[in-house]
Amino acid sequence: MFLAVDENGIQITAAEAVKNRKYFCSVCAAPVTFKSGSIKLPHFSHHRILDCIRYMYKRESARHLEAKHDLYLKIRGIAPLAMEYYLPEIEQIPDLLVDDELALEIQFSIIPASLIAERSSGYHSLGMEVIWLLDEASIRMDNGMCIPTQFQFSTAYRRSLFTYNTKTKKMHRIILHLHHGCGRWSFTKTEVSAEALLERKEVPAPRKVQLTEHEVGRMIHREKQQKSVLNPTLSFMYHLGVDAKNMPRHLCWSIEAERWILNPPLEWKLFLYHHIEKGTFDMEAFGHFIRMRIVQGSPPKQKVLSELLHGYYMLYNSQ
Ligand SMILES: [Zn+2]
Incomplete structure (x- = not known):
């Protein structure tokens, strides 16, 4: 974590903090320790991270676990890969971390868009990118248009939503082109292989x-x-x-x-x-x-x- 509050309730960034002072998590109010060494960026750390309210959302369903293992097996032979690698500076545990630069997060349950944004900027602060994989069945399509929820939209990466289907074992990329009003988006949906996922291809900006x-x-x-x-x-x-x-x-x-x-x-x-x-x-x-x-x-x-x-x-x- 980069943010904490001091004993007077004032918000402090890790860059401003000093050692041997008391700091508290701004979300769950539990005491946190300020760590600053020569290898890792200065940060605050919970004594027991799983107690923090921010981790309520990390509880995993059987389907989430299955998806994580499926993806692990798909990617293992292609790129250096770690499962559940703890990143202390940001107190986040990506489901999968590819080559120390791309986090893959399976997000089948609905969480606030603000939490997606916060976790994503955690990765960005470490120079990493993140692809969120949504439940394919949860994406609403109607009459050739995609109607993503605000939560789903918040995960968009390179103009696209990414999905995984635990039944078909397939990943898809849904490129959202343009807004046609009432939350309806023109789109292109294609299956992506693990290689294509890791390639992270840009898509050109759509014409009006x-x-x-x-x-x-x-x-x-x-x-x-x-x-x-x-x-x-x-x-x-x-x-x-x-x-x-x-x-x-x-x-x-x-x-x-x-x-x-x-x-x-x-x-x-x-x-x-x-x-x-x-x-x-x-x-x-x-x-x-x-x-x-x-x-x-x-x-x-x-x-x-x-x-x-x-x-x-x-x-x-x-x-
Ligand atoms: Zn906390």
Whole structure:
């Protein structure tokens, strides 16, 4: 762990801590020891890590164990591999650790997206990457679209979800292309071998996609169902005098930067259209309006905001 609290309840990073002082876990409040040596990065360590509340989620089902052993056997002959190797600096035990640089985590049970993000950044802080393997059967597909939950989305690595199926013994990669509204994503699903998994291929950024009239209609319908007078989509539409039938064409597209935000495709573009038309655009207000999605390794918000603005201008100018 890199964070702890001191006797006065003040949060301290391992870089600021000094030896022979009392520190406590900020999650479970148990005493932790500050360790700083010449080999490992300075860190805090629980006396008994399994007592910490953060480890509640680590309890393993029989299916989890089976998946871990399956993957161990698949990867063993291909790359240096360790099972359940304890990483003291971050107090994490990846299911499998490949070549000291890639953690594989089997995550069949649902845990908070914030915990996925926290554990992922633990690995990132050690210069490692992490691929989370989800339960293939838990991924919702409908009419050629993938509808990942926020938890599933938080695990996305190189634009993709990865799954393992203990019955078929197969791994799959689901590349999420673009958001078509209402949590529906265009995707490509392919089986991946252990070799391909370890190769960690990048996928190119998708081109923008035009949303169909049906998709735009569905998004507006969903906003209406919320029955809130403060609904931003509906109030921008009202002030701009537009409806599903005469929606300005440049608002009906989905772009890559939307991967990182929770705002629906129509909503944030209506915000920009409204404020730019009225001459009331304000960067700070835009920043407040955009809600970031929790995804491992997501770019900083400022970068996402400027990509959204850039994307919007490209759409506006191409009409
Ligand atoms: Zn703790």
